[in-house]
Amino acid sequence: MKLDAVVVGAGPNGLSAAITLARAGLRVQVIEAHDQVGGGLSSQALTLPGFTHDYGSAIHPLAAASPAFRQWPLHAFGLDWIHPGAPVAHPLAAALGGGIVLERNLDQMVALLGPDGATYRRLLGPLLRDWQGLLDDILRPLIHWPAHPFTLARFGLRGLPSAQMLAALFDTPQARALIAGMAAHTTLPLSTPGTGAMTLVLLLLAHAVGWPFPRGGAQALAQAMQSYLEYLGGEVITGVRVERREQLPPSRVVLVDSSPQVLLGLLGDQAPASYRAALERFRYGPGIQKFDYALSAPVPWENPQMLRAATVHVGGTFAEISASERHHGGPRPYVLAAQHTLFDPARAPQGHHTFWAYAHVSSASSADITAQVEAQLERFAPGFAGTVLARTQTTALTLQHFSPVFQGGDVNGGKGDLLGLLMRPTLSVTPYRTPVKGWYLCSSSTPPGGGIHGMAGYHAALTALRDEFGVQESV
Numbered sequence: 001m002k003l004d005a006v007v008v009g010a011g012p013n014g015l016s017a018a019i020t021l022a023r024a025g026l027r028v029q030v031i032e033a034h035d036q037v038g039g040g041l042s043s044q045a046l047t048l049p050g051f052t053h054d055y056g057s058a059i060h061p062l063a064a065a066s067p068a069f070r071q072w073p074l075h076a077f078g079l080d081w082i083h084p085g086a087p088v089a090h091p092l093a094a095a096l097g098g099g100i101v102l103e104r105n106l107d108q109m110v111a112l113l114g115p116d117g118a119t120y121r122r123l124l125g126p127l128l129r130d131w132q133g134l135l136d137d138i139l140r141p142l143i144h145w146p147a148h149p150f151t152l153a154r155f156g157l158r159g160l161p162s163a164q165m166l167a168a169l170f171d172t173p174q175a176r177a178l179i180a181g182m183a184a185h186t187t188l189p190l191s192t193p194g195t196g197a198m199t200l201v202l203l204l205l206a207h208a209v210g211w212p213f214p215r216g217g218a219q220a221l222a223q224a225m226q227s228y229l230e231y232l233g234g235e236v237i238t239g240v241r242v243e244r245r246e247q248l249p250p251s252r253v254v255l256v257d258s259s260p261q262v263l264l265g266l267l268g269d270q271a272p273a274s275y276r277a278a279l280e281r282f283r284y285g286p287g288i289q290k291f292d293y294a295l296s297a298p299v300p301w302e303n304p305q306m307l308r309a310a311t312v313h314v315g316g317t318f319a320e321i322s323a324s325e326r327h328h329g330g331p332r333p334y335v336l337a338a339q340h341t342l343f344d345p346a347r348a349p350q351g352h353h354t355f356w357a358y359a360h361v362s363s364a365s366s367a368d369i370t371a372q373v374e375a376q377l378e379r380f381a382p383g384f385a386g387t388v389l390a391r392t393q394t395t396a397l398t399l400q401h402f403s404p405v406f407q408g409g410d411v412n413g414g415k416g417d418l419l420g421l422l423m424r425p426t427l428s429v430t431p432y433r434t435p436v437k438g439w440y441l442c443s444s445s446t447p448p449g450g451g452i453h454g455m456a457g458y459h460a461a462l463t464a465l466r467d468e469f470g471v472q473e474s475v
Protein backbone atom coordinates (compact mmCIF):
# COMPACT_ATOMS: atom_id res chain seq x y z
CA MET A 1 0.00 0.00 0.00
CA LYS A 2 1.31 3.49 -0.88
CA LEU A 3 2.70 5.50 2.04
CA ASP A 4 1.10 8.78 3.08
CA ALA A 5 4.32 10.26 4.45
CA VAL A 6 8.06 9.68 4.49
CA VAL A 7 10.24 11.34 7.14
CA VAL A 8 13.94 11.65 6.33
CA GLY A 9 15.90 11.53 9.62
CA ALA A 10 14.95 10.09 13.02
CA GLY A 11 16.19 12.83 15.32
CA PRO A 12 13.74 14.04 17.98
CA ASN A 13 12.05 16.28 15.40
CA GLY A 14 11.77 13.56 12.74
CA LEU A 15 10.31 11.11 15.27
CA SER A 16 7.97 13.78 16.60
CA ALA A 17 6.75 14.59 13.08
CA ALA A 18 6.21 10.89 12.34
CA ILE A 19 4.27 10.31 15.58
CA THR A 20 2.05 13.33 14.88
CA LEU A 21 1.27 12.04 11.38
CA ALA A 22 0.69 8.49 12.61
CA ARG A 23 -1.66 9.75 15.35
CA ALA A 24 -3.74 11.28 12.55
CA GLY A 25 -4.05 7.81 11.02
CA LEU A 26 -1.45 8.21 8.25
CA ARG A 27 0.88 5.47 6.97
CA VAL A 28 4.36 6.77 7.83
CA GLN A 29 7.89 5.55 7.15
CA VAL A 30 11.00 7.09 8.77
CA ILE A 31 14.43 6.64 7.14
CA GLU A 32 17.50 7.24 9.32
CA ALA A 33 21.18 7.24 8.29
CA HIS A 34 22.52 5.80 11.55
CA ASP A 35 21.92 2.30 12.88
CA GLN A 36 19.82 3.64 15.74
CA VAL A 37 17.23 6.42 16.00
CA GLY A 38 17.69 9.62 18.01
CA GLY A 39 20.24 11.83 16.21
CA GLY A 40 21.32 14.35 18.86
CA LEU A 41 19.19 12.41 21.37
CA SER A 42 21.29 9.27 21.69
CA SER A 43 23.59 7.33 23.98
CA GLN A 44 26.71 5.37 23.19
CA ALA A 45 29.55 3.49 24.90
CA LEU A 46 32.11 6.21 24.22
CA THR A 47 34.83 5.36 26.74
CA LEU A 48 35.22 2.06 28.64
CA PRO A 49 33.02 -1.06 28.74
CA GLY A 50 30.04 -0.62 31.07
CA PHE A 51 29.89 3.21 30.78
CA THR A 52 26.89 4.74 28.94
CA HIS A 53 27.40 8.30 27.65
CA ASP A 54 24.98 10.72 26.01
CA TYR A 55 26.45 11.58 22.61
CA GLY A 56 24.37 14.77 22.23
CA SER A 57 21.74 16.07 24.63
CA ALA A 58 22.15 15.27 28.32
CA ILE A 59 19.57 17.30 30.25
CA HIS A 60 15.96 17.63 29.15
CA PRO A 61 13.84 20.40 30.67
CA LEU A 62 12.42 21.26 27.24
CA ALA A 63 11.44 17.65 26.63
CA ALA A 64 9.77 17.36 30.04
CA ALA A 65 7.75 20.51 29.30
CA SER A 66 7.14 19.93 25.57
CA PRO A 67 3.46 20.43 24.69
CA ALA A 68 3.79 17.55 22.20
CA PHE A 69 5.62 15.01 24.39
CA ARG A 70 3.35 15.75 27.36
CA GLN A 71 0.28 14.53 25.50
CA TRP A 72 1.89 11.26 24.37
CA PRO A 73 2.04 8.11 26.56
CA LEU A 74 5.85 7.85 26.38
CA HIS A 75 6.05 6.44 29.93
CA ALA A 76 4.13 3.42 28.72
CA PHE A 77 6.94 2.88 26.20
CA GLY A 78 9.80 2.96 28.70
CA LEU A 79 10.49 6.64 29.44
CA ASP A 80 11.28 7.29 33.11
CA TRP A 81 12.41 10.80 34.09
CA ILE A 82 15.05 11.13 36.81
CA HIS A 83 14.89 14.37 38.81
CA PRO A 84 18.19 15.27 40.49
CA GLY A 85 18.07 16.99 43.90
CA ALA A 86 18.33 20.40 42.22
CA PRO A 87 18.12 21.56 38.59
CA VAL A 88 21.48 23.35 38.29
CA ALA A 89 24.64 23.99 40.31
CA HIS A 90 27.07 26.84 39.60
CA PRO A 91 30.44 26.77 41.38
CA LEU A 92 32.17 30.01 42.36
CA ALA A 93 35.32 30.83 44.34
CA ALA A 94 35.21 30.23 48.11
CA ALA A 95 35.27 34.01 48.62
CA LEU A 96 31.87 34.12 46.83
CA GLY A 97 30.38 31.41 49.03
CA GLY A 98 31.57 28.57 46.80
CA GLY A 99 28.71 28.94 44.32
CA ILE A 100 24.94 28.74 44.06
CA VAL A 101 22.46 25.91 43.60
CA LEU A 102 19.24 26.65 41.71
CA GLU A 103 16.41 25.20 43.81
CA ARG A 104 13.30 23.93 42.03
CA ASN A 105 10.99 25.42 44.66
CA LEU A 106 10.49 29.14 43.93
CA ASP A 107 10.05 30.16 47.60
CA GLN A 108 13.24 28.33 48.56
CA MET A 109 15.10 30.04 45.70
CA VAL A 110 13.79 33.47 46.70
CA ALA A 111 14.99 32.89 50.26
CA LEU A 112 18.38 31.66 49.04
CA LEU A 113 18.93 34.77 46.91
CA GLY A 114 18.59 37.05 49.95
CA PRO A 115 18.62 40.68 48.78
CA ASP A 116 17.92 39.57 45.18
CA GLY A 117 15.03 37.31 46.16
CA ALA A 118 12.26 39.87 45.62
CA THR A 119 13.56 40.77 42.13
CA TYR A 120 13.75 37.09 41.24
CA ARG A 121 10.15 36.50 42.36
CA ARG A 122 8.91 39.53 40.38
CA LEU A 123 10.65 38.18 37.28
CA LEU A 124 9.65 34.51 37.46
CA GLY A 125 6.49 34.43 39.60
CA PRO A 126 4.02 35.81 37.01
CA LEU A 127 5.48 33.69 34.20
CA LEU A 128 5.27 30.57 36.32
CA ARG A 129 1.53 31.04 36.87
CA ASP A 130 0.84 30.35 33.15
CA TRP A 131 3.98 28.51 32.10
CA GLN A 132 2.21 25.99 29.88
CA GLY A 133 0.41 28.72 27.95
CA LEU A 134 3.64 30.64 27.61
CA LEU A 135 5.53 27.61 26.28
CA ASP A 136 2.74 26.95 23.77
CA ASP A 137 3.34 30.45 22.42
CA ILE A 138 7.15 30.30 22.52
CA LEU A 139 7.72 26.85 21.03
CA ARG A 140 6.32 27.73 17.59
CA PRO A 141 7.11 30.19 14.76
CA LEU A 142 7.81 33.68 16.08
CA ILE A 143 5.17 35.21 13.79
CA HIS A 144 1.77 34.03 15.07
CA TRP A 145 -1.35 35.24 16.82
CA PRO A 146 -0.58 34.58 20.52
CA ALA A 147 -2.99 32.40 22.50
CA HIS A 148 -1.77 33.95 25.77
CA PRO A 149 -1.02 37.58 24.81
CA PHE A 150 -0.57 39.02 28.34
CA THR A 151 1.87 36.39 29.55
CA LEU A 152 3.72 36.57 26.23
CA ALA A 153 3.93 40.37 26.41
CA ARG A 154 5.30 40.20 29.96
CA PHE A 155 7.84 37.59 28.85
CA GLY A 156 8.80 39.69 25.80
CA LEU A 157 9.37 42.83 27.86
CA ARG A 158 11.79 40.99 30.16
CA GLY A 159 13.32 38.63 27.61
CA LEU A 160 13.85 40.77 24.53
CA PRO A 161 16.71 42.74 26.10
CA SER A 162 20.07 41.05 26.60
CA ALA A 163 21.06 38.74 29.45
CA GLN A 164 23.48 41.48 30.46
CA MET A 165 20.52 43.82 31.08
CA LEU A 166 18.69 41.07 32.92
CA ALA A 167 21.71 40.49 35.16
CA ALA A 168 21.88 44.22 35.90
CA LEU A 169 18.58 43.85 37.81
CA PHE A 170 20.48 41.82 40.43
CA ASP A 171 23.04 42.95 43.02
CA THR A 172 24.71 39.76 44.24
CA PRO A 173 27.51 38.08 42.27
CA GLN A 174 25.76 34.72 42.82
CA ALA A 175 22.52 35.78 41.10
CA ARG A 176 24.44 37.48 38.28
CA ALA A 177 26.57 34.36 37.74
CA LEU A 178 23.41 32.22 37.63
CA ILE A 179 21.99 34.45 34.88
CA ALA A 180 25.25 34.18 32.89
CA GLY A 181 25.29 30.39 33.16
CA MET A 182 21.76 30.20 31.74
CA ALA A 183 22.31 32.79 29.00
CA ALA A 184 25.48 31.08 27.77
CA HIS A 185 23.32 28.19 26.47
CA THR A 186 22.51 30.50 23.55
CA THR A 187 26.21 30.45 22.44
CA LEU A 188 25.79 34.21 21.81
CA PRO A 189 27.60 37.11 23.52
CA LEU A 190 25.59 37.94 26.64
CA SER A 191 25.03 41.51 25.39
CA THR A 192 23.05 40.22 22.38
CA PRO A 193 19.38 41.33 22.38
CA GLY A 194 17.08 38.39 23.03
CA THR A 195 19.55 36.37 25.16
CA GLY A 196 17.36 37.32 28.11
CA ALA A 197 14.56 35.22 26.63
CA MET A 198 16.45 31.89 26.71
CA THR A 199 17.65 32.77 30.22
CA LEU A 200 14.07 33.22 31.42
CA VAL A 201 12.84 30.07 29.68
CA LEU A 202 15.55 27.94 31.31
CA LEU A 203 14.88 29.42 34.77
CA LEU A 204 11.14 29.02 34.30
CA LEU A 205 11.52 25.36 33.31
CA ALA A 206 13.68 24.73 36.38
CA HIS A 207 10.76 25.75 38.60
CA ALA A 208 7.95 24.36 36.43
CA VAL A 209 9.23 20.89 35.50
CA GLY A 210 12.82 20.68 36.80
CA TRP A 211 15.84 19.73 34.67
CA PRO A 212 15.39 15.93 34.45
CA PHE A 213 16.92 13.29 32.20
CA PRO A 214 15.78 9.84 31.04
CA ARG A 215 16.84 6.87 33.18
CA GLY A 216 19.47 4.85 31.36
CA GLY A 217 20.48 7.58 28.88
CA ALA A 218 19.02 10.07 26.42
CA GLN A 219 18.55 7.15 24.03
CA ALA A 220 15.70 5.93 26.27
CA LEU A 221 13.55 8.89 25.16
CA ALA A 222 14.33 8.29 21.47
CA GLN A 223 13.60 4.58 21.98
CA ALA A 224 10.26 5.35 23.66
CA MET A 225 9.35 7.57 20.69
CA GLN A 226 10.29 4.84 18.21
CA SER A 227 8.25 2.24 20.14
CA TYR A 228 5.22 4.56 20.33
CA LEU A 229 5.51 5.29 16.60
CA GLU A 230 5.66 1.56 15.81
CA TYR A 231 2.68 0.94 18.10
CA LEU A 232 0.78 3.51 16.00
CA GLY A 233 1.70 1.56 12.86
CA GLY A 234 4.68 3.64 11.73
CA GLU A 235 7.77 2.01 10.25
CA VAL A 236 11.42 2.90 10.97
CA ILE A 237 14.28 2.01 8.61
CA THR A 238 17.81 2.60 9.93
CA GLY A 239 21.24 2.53 8.29
CA VAL A 240 20.14 4.31 5.08
CA ARG A 241 21.37 7.83 4.22
CA VAL A 242 19.03 9.52 1.76
CA GLU A 243 21.12 11.38 -0.81
CA ARG A 244 18.75 11.53 -3.80
CA ARG A 245 14.99 11.90 -3.88
CA GLU A 246 14.81 8.84 -6.19
CA GLN A 247 15.78 6.73 -3.13
CA LEU A 248 12.46 7.60 -1.45
CA PRO A 249 9.40 5.34 -1.73
CA PRO A 250 6.31 7.00 -3.29
CA SER A 251 4.31 9.06 -0.75
CA ARG A 252 2.08 12.12 -0.63
CA VAL A 253 4.38 14.16 1.63
CA VAL A 254 8.06 14.18 2.60
CA LEU A 255 9.29 15.79 5.82
CA VAL A 256 13.04 16.37 6.12
CA ASP A 257 14.68 16.32 9.58
CA SER A 258 18.00 17.60 8.30
CA SER A 259 19.80 20.79 7.30
CA PRO A 260 18.48 23.32 4.76
CA GLN A 261 21.45 22.29 2.58
CA VAL A 262 20.41 18.63 2.58
CA LEU A 263 16.82 19.70 1.79
CA LEU A 264 18.07 21.69 -1.22
CA GLY A 265 20.07 18.69 -2.42
CA LEU A 266 16.96 16.50 -2.28
CA LEU A 267 14.72 19.09 -3.97
CA GLY A 268 17.27 19.51 -6.79
CA ASP A 269 16.15 21.75 -9.63
CA GLN A 270 12.55 21.72 -8.34
CA ALA A 271 13.51 24.36 -5.75
CA PRO A 272 12.80 27.86 -7.11
CA ALA A 273 15.92 30.06 -7.35
CA SER A 274 14.65 32.53 -4.73
CA TYR A 275 14.08 29.74 -2.14
CA ARG A 276 17.45 28.22 -2.95
CA ALA A 277 19.15 31.61 -2.49
CA ALA A 278 17.35 32.16 0.85
CA LEU A 279 18.40 28.74 2.20
CA GLU A 280 21.97 29.20 1.00
CA ARG A 281 22.12 32.33 3.19
CA PHE A 282 21.01 30.35 6.29
CA ARG A 283 23.32 31.29 9.19
CA TYR A 284 24.85 29.03 11.84
CA GLY A 285 26.15 29.87 15.30
CA PRO A 286 29.45 28.79 16.84
CA GLY A 287 30.38 25.14 17.33
CA ILE A 288 31.28 23.13 20.39
CA GLN A 289 33.95 20.69 21.48
CA LYS A 290 32.45 17.86 23.50
CA PHE A 291 34.09 15.67 26.19
CA ASP A 292 33.00 12.38 27.71
CA TYR A 293 34.80 10.99 30.75
CA ALA A 294 34.82 7.71 32.62
CA LEU A 295 35.68 8.57 36.24
CA SER A 296 36.79 6.43 39.20
CA ALA A 297 34.86 8.66 41.64
CA PRO A 298 32.40 11.58 41.67
CA VAL A 299 33.85 14.94 40.57
CA PRO A 300 35.72 16.30 43.63
CA TRP A 301 33.99 19.70 43.68
CA GLU A 302 35.52 22.01 46.27
CA ASN A 303 31.95 22.85 47.29
CA PRO A 304 30.13 19.52 47.85
CA GLN A 305 26.79 21.29 47.24
CA MET A 306 27.67 21.00 43.54
CA LEU A 307 26.89 17.27 43.81
CA ARG A 308 23.18 18.03 44.34
CA ALA A 309 22.49 18.78 40.65
CA ALA A 310 23.11 16.79 37.46
CA THR A 311 23.79 19.97 35.49
CA VAL A 312 26.75 22.18 36.43
CA HIS A 313 27.57 25.54 34.82
CA VAL A 314 31.34 25.90 35.17
CA GLY A 315 32.70 29.30 34.27
CA GLY A 316 32.77 31.52 37.35
CA THR A 317 31.34 35.00 37.60
CA PHE A 318 29.11 36.92 35.19
CA ALA A 319 32.16 38.86 33.95
CA GLU A 320 34.17 35.68 33.33
CA ILE A 321 31.37 33.88 31.46
CA SER A 322 30.59 37.03 29.51
CA ALA A 323 34.26 37.26 28.43
CA SER A 324 34.37 33.60 27.40
CA GLU A 325 31.20 33.96 25.30
CA ARG A 326 32.54 37.11 23.56
CA HIS A 327 35.63 35.27 22.30
CA HIS A 328 35.29 31.51 22.18
CA GLY A 329 38.49 29.54 22.56
CA GLY A 330 39.98 31.69 25.35
CA PRO A 331 41.87 30.46 28.41
CA ARG A 332 38.79 30.23 30.70
CA PRO A 333 35.93 28.69 28.71
CA TYR A 334 32.36 28.35 29.97
CA VAL A 335 31.90 24.60 30.42
CA LEU A 336 28.43 23.07 30.43
CA ALA A 337 28.65 19.80 32.37
CA ALA A 338 26.43 16.90 33.43
CA GLN A 339 27.03 14.25 36.09
CA HIS A 340 24.26 11.69 35.50
CA THR A 341 25.58 8.71 37.48
CA LEU A 342 25.15 10.50 40.83
CA PHE A 343 21.41 9.95 40.22
CA ASP A 344 21.43 7.13 37.64
CA PRO A 345 24.18 4.77 38.84
CA ALA A 346 23.41 2.01 36.30
CA ARG A 347 25.11 4.10 33.60
CA ALA A 348 28.55 3.09 34.99
CA PRO A 349 30.12 0.08 36.77
CA GLN A 350 29.55 0.16 40.53
CA GLY A 351 31.28 3.10 42.25
CA HIS A 352 32.36 4.64 38.94
CA HIS A 353 30.93 7.66 37.16
CA THR A 354 30.38 9.32 33.80
CA PHE A 355 30.97 13.02 33.18
CA TRP A 356 29.64 14.90 30.11
CA ALA A 357 30.90 18.36 29.18
CA TYR A 358 31.20 20.78 26.29
CA ALA A 359 32.55 24.23 25.60
CA HIS A 360 31.99 26.64 22.73
CA VAL A 361 34.47 27.04 19.88
CA SER A 362 34.27 28.92 16.60
CA SER A 363 32.21 27.35 13.81
CA ALA A 364 33.76 24.23 12.25
CA SER A 365 36.82 24.66 14.48
CA SER A 366 39.31 21.83 14.71
CA ALA A 367 41.07 23.52 17.65
CA ASP A 368 41.60 21.34 20.70
CA ILE A 369 40.67 23.14 23.93
CA THR A 370 40.96 20.09 26.21
CA ALA A 371 43.67 21.74 28.33
CA GLN A 372 41.59 24.91 28.90
CA VAL A 373 38.45 22.91 29.76
CA GLU A 374 40.27 20.67 32.22
CA ALA A 375 42.05 23.64 33.83
CA GLN A 376 38.63 25.23 34.36
CA LEU A 377 37.34 22.00 35.97
CA GLU A 378 40.44 21.78 38.21
CA ARG A 379 39.80 25.37 39.31
CA PHE A 380 36.50 24.37 40.96
CA ALA A 381 37.20 20.65 41.47
CA PRO A 382 40.86 20.26 42.40
CA GLY A 383 41.97 16.68 41.79
CA PHE A 384 39.55 16.13 38.87
CA ALA A 385 42.39 14.83 36.69
CA GLY A 386 43.14 12.13 39.26
CA THR A 387 39.65 10.64 38.84
CA VAL A 388 39.84 10.29 35.04
CA LEU A 389 39.99 6.69 33.79
CA ALA A 390 39.31 7.53 30.14
CA ARG A 391 38.31 10.49 27.99
CA THR A 392 36.81 10.85 24.49
CA GLN A 393 36.55 14.18 22.74
CA THR A 394 34.34 15.13 19.80
CA THR A 395 35.21 18.09 17.62
CA ALA A 396 32.81 20.51 15.96
CA LEU A 397 33.50 18.90 12.59
CA THR A 398 32.88 15.38 13.90
CA LEU A 399 29.47 16.55 15.12
CA GLN A 400 28.69 17.96 11.68
CA HIS A 401 29.55 14.59 10.14
CA PHE A 402 27.33 12.87 12.71
CA SER A 403 24.29 14.96 11.71
CA PRO A 404 24.08 17.67 9.02
CA VAL A 405 21.78 19.57 11.42
CA PHE A 406 24.86 20.36 13.56
CA GLN A 407 26.59 22.30 10.75
CA GLY A 408 30.00 23.55 11.93
CA GLY A 409 29.26 21.96 15.33
CA ASP A 410 26.30 24.30 16.03
CA VAL A 411 24.16 22.28 18.47
CA ASN A 412 21.16 24.55 17.86
CA GLY A 413 20.89 23.86 14.12
CA GLY A 414 21.16 27.56 13.23
CA LYS A 415 22.04 30.86 14.84
CA GLY A 416 19.75 31.68 17.78
CA ASP A 417 19.71 35.48 17.60
CA LEU A 418 16.47 37.33 16.85
CA LEU A 419 17.11 37.32 13.10
CA GLY A 420 17.98 33.63 13.27
CA LEU A 421 14.67 32.91 15.02
CA LEU A 422 12.70 34.95 12.48
CA MET A 423 14.41 33.60 9.34
CA ARG A 424 14.26 29.90 10.21
CA PRO A 425 14.90 29.07 7.45
CA THR A 426 12.78 31.83 5.83
CA LEU A 427 10.53 34.60 7.13
CA SER A 428 7.08 32.99 7.08
CA VAL A 429 4.09 32.08 9.28
CA THR A 430 4.57 28.52 8.00
CA PRO A 431 8.36 28.24 7.69
CA TYR A 432 8.15 24.43 7.53
CA ARG A 433 6.45 24.47 4.11
CA THR A 434 8.74 24.59 1.06
CA PRO A 435 7.67 25.95 -2.35
CA VAL A 436 7.69 22.37 -3.67
CA LYS A 437 4.27 20.78 -3.10
CA GLY A 438 4.33 18.05 -0.45
CA TRP A 439 7.84 18.84 0.84
CA TYR A 440 8.52 20.16 4.38
CA LEU A 441 11.55 20.91 6.55
CA CYS A 442 11.08 19.75 10.16
CA SER A 443 14.49 19.92 11.88
CA SER A 444 15.75 22.38 14.49
CA SER A 445 16.65 24.66 11.55
CA THR A 446 12.93 25.53 11.76
CA PRO A 447 11.09 27.11 14.75
CA PRO A 448 11.42 26.91 17.65
CA GLY A 449 15.07 25.90 17.05
CA GLY A 450 17.50 23.79 19.08
CA GLY A 451 16.78 21.57 22.07
CA ILE A 452 14.92 18.33 22.64
CA HIS A 453 11.23 19.25 22.50
CA GLY A 454 10.10 17.82 19.16
CA MET A 455 8.09 20.96 18.50
CA ALA A 456 9.61 21.67 15.08
CA GLY A 457 8.59 18.20 13.93
CA TYR A 458 5.16 18.56 15.55
CA HIS A 459 4.36 21.90 13.88
CA ALA A 460 5.78 20.78 10.52
CA ALA A 461 3.54 17.70 10.66
CA LEU A 462 0.48 19.80 11.54
CA THR A 463 1.25 22.04 8.54
CA ALA A 464 1.47 19.00 6.24
CA LEU A 465 -1.76 17.57 7.70
CA ARG A 466 -3.57 20.85 7.01
CA ASP A 467 -2.09 21.34 3.52
CA GLU A 468 -2.40 17.85 2.09
CA PHE A 469 -4.86 15.89 4.21
CA GLY A 470 -7.44 18.48 5.25
CA VAL A 471 -6.84 17.85 8.97
CA GLN A 472 -7.49 21.19 10.68
CA GLU A 473 -7.32 20.52 14.42
CA SER A 474 -4.27 19.51 16.49
CA VAL A 475 -3.72 15.78 16.90
Ligand SMILES: Cc1cc2nc3c(=O)[nH]c(=O)nc-3n(C[C@H](O)[C@H](O)[C@H](O)COP(=O)(O)OP(=O)(O)OC[C@H]3O[C@@H](n4cnc5c(N)ncnc54)[C@H](O)[C@@H]3O)c2cc1C
Nearest residue numbers: 009011012013033039040057058059242258403444451452
Ligand atom coordinates in the same frame (compact mmCIF):
# COMPACT_ATOMS: atom_id res chain seq x y z
C1 LIG B 1 26.73 17.73 22.14
C2 LIG B 1 25.31 18.21 22.17
C3 LIG B 1 24.72 18.51 23.39
C4 LIG B 1 23.38 18.92 23.46
N1 LIG B 1 22.80 19.09 24.69
C5 LIG B 1 21.46 19.30 24.77
C6 LIG B 1 20.80 19.20 26.03
O1 LIG B 1 21.42 18.89 27.06
N2 LIG B 1 19.46 19.43 26.04
C7 LIG B 1 18.74 19.71 24.91
O2 LIG B 1 17.51 19.93 24.99
N3 LIG B 1 19.35 19.77 23.69
C8 LIG B 1 20.69 19.56 23.61
N4 LIG B 1 21.32 19.54 22.38
C9 LIG B 1 20.55 19.94 21.18
C10 LIG B 1 19.71 18.82 20.61
O3 LIG B 1 20.42 17.61 20.61
C11 LIG B 1 19.29 19.20 19.18
O4 LIG B 1 18.67 20.46 19.19
C12 LIG B 1 18.32 18.16 18.60
O5 LIG B 1 18.92 16.87 18.56
C13 LIG B 1 17.90 18.56 17.19
O6 LIG B 1 17.00 17.61 16.73
P1 LIG B 1 16.75 17.37 15.17
O7 LIG B 1 15.80 16.24 15.06
O8 LIG B 1 16.38 18.68 14.56
O9 LIG B 1 18.18 16.99 14.57
P2 LIG B 1 19.14 15.76 14.91
O10 LIG B 1 19.04 15.40 16.33
O11 LIG B 1 20.46 16.10 14.36
O12 LIG B 1 18.53 14.55 14.08
C14 LIG B 1 18.58 14.51 12.68
C15 LIG B 1 18.62 13.05 12.30
O13 LIG B 1 18.38 12.94 10.91
C16 LIG B 1 19.33 12.08 10.34
N5 LIG B 1 19.52 12.50 8.94
C17 LIG B 1 19.83 13.75 8.52
N6 LIG B 1 19.94 13.77 7.18
C18 LIG B 1 19.66 12.51 6.75
C19 LIG B 1 19.58 11.91 5.47
N7 LIG B 1 19.84 12.58 4.36
N8 LIG B 1 19.24 10.59 5.39
C20 LIG B 1 18.96 9.88 6.51
N9 LIG B 1 19.03 10.41 7.76
C21 LIG B 1 19.37 11.71 7.88
C22 LIG B 1 20.56 12.24 11.17
O14 LIG B 1 21.40 11.11 11.09
C23 LIG B 1 19.97 12.43 12.57
O15 LIG B 1 19.78 11.19 13.21
C24 LIG B 1 22.64 19.10 22.27
C25 LIG B 1 23.23 18.81 21.04
C26 LIG B 1 24.54 18.35 20.99
C27 LIG B 1 25.15 17.99 19.66
